[in-house]
Amino acid sequence: MILxxxxxxSLDRTYEVPALMRGEVLRATCDRMDPGGKGVNVSRAVAAAGHRTLAVLPLGGAPGALVAELLGAEGIEVAPVPVTGQTRSNIAVAEPxxxxxxxxxxxxxxxxxxSEALLTAVRAHSADASWIACCGSLPRGLGPQWYAALAARAHEAGARIALDTSGPSLLxxxxERPDVVKPNVEELAEAVERPLKTVGQALRAxxxxxxxxxxxxxxxxGADGQLLVADSGTxxxxxxxxxxxxxxxxxDASLAGFLAAGGEGPGALAAAVAHGAAAVQLPGSVMPTPDDLDPAGVxxxxDIPLDRVLTQPAEYAR
Structure with a gap:
């Protein structure tokens, strides 16, 4: 089980439009509503792959109730922590x-x-977890040390930690020695405080x-692929x-594929790449099922292409 x-x-609304024109009235060709947040998406992808998952998250107000309802409809177990504030709603506009x-x-x-109730809920449900995936930005009220505290408690309970966050929270x-961290190239550049323009520079970071x-x-x-750097190899x-x-x-789909495939080694990296590639070809934040994957295309x-220039280099401005 992946917790x-x-x-x-968040409650995420995605609209597909022919073109985004500022100041105009636009008509969407397609729209959908999904439960959102990086950890939520990991749970959705794990469930879509046929594995058990439990989502621990703070929920408040009508949007929070709808998030729980949508997750339940996807067969995902939810451990909600009630909060007085209202769960946020996000909007995405996708062009062709x-x-x-x-x-x-x-x-x-x-x-x-x-904050303490959220930590307690994670500890209470961690006994059956093969991995605990801690994902996304921290809301107001939680300091940058919060993920460190969660990782320390999880390791005390014998769980493995996957961390997908950025900035001071990551550092x-x-x-607390998280078992795996999953930055994108921009987050890597921020962490090492320098621009990254090649695969080799990303590897060193x-x-x-x-x-x-x-x-x-x-x-x-991004479009150039993924790197795995671990004791088992690069x-x-x-x-x-x-x-x-x-x-x-x-x-998030990539991280789900990686963890569901064991969370280590080239086989897990192949699963991560396959899930990420499938996800970008689906609408909104739809998570891929096994039928959407193309393992032969991975x-x-x-043999790391160190000199390969990144399609989207990561800049860094102090």
Whole structure:
């Protein structure tokens, strides 16, 4: 069972439009509503792959109730932590060429009691978990040390921690030696405080995170693929993609595939790449099922293309 923790979940509405024109009245060609948040998406992808998952998350107000209802409809077990604030609602506008415009709400501010209740809920449900995936930004009221505290408690209980966050929250948690961290290339650049323009530079940045405490790094390089840097070796994976429809939740689908495949080694990296490639070809934040995957289209190698220039280099501005 994979337990996910989403401290700042959302209700996500995605609209597909022929073109985004500022100041105009637009008619959507397609729209959908999904439960959102990085950990929520990991649970949705794990469930879509046929595995058991439990989502621990703070929920408040009518949007929070709808998030729980939508998750239940997807067969996902939910352990809600009631909060007084209202769960945020986010909007995404997708264009035919794959361009995505997102408007993310701030979300509620959690009290000290609600913060502790969330940690307690994770501990209470962690006994059966093969992995605990801690994902996303922290809401107001939770300091950057919160994920570090969660990782410490989880490790005390014998659970493995996968962490997908960024900025001070990521750096603070490294001292608790998370079993895997999953930054994208922009988050890597922020963590090492320099731009990353090649696969080799991204690899060195991932190695630095390992040096600071991460036991393994699963780094997303966008259209260029993914890197896995761990004790078992360093691997590079990429996949063919026919057309990008929406990249919402693609990184979360990748992490779900990685964890569901055991969370280590080239086989798990291949699963991560396959899930991410499938997710970007689906609408909104729809998570891929086994029928959507194309394992034959995935290549994983220990021969890292160090000089390969990234399609979307990561800049860094101090």
């Amino acid at each position: 996910t923790v989403t401290p700042n979940p 060429d794959g361009t995505l415009t997102k408007i993310n709400a701030t979300g509620p501010e959690l009290t000290a009691a609600e 603070a948690a490294l001292r 991932a190695e630095e995170l390992r040096g600071r405490g991460a036991r393994a790094v699963l780094a997303s390089l 691997y590079f994976g990429h996949a063919r993609v026919e057309a990008v429809r929406s990249n919402v939740g693609a990184g 290549t994983v190698t220990a």
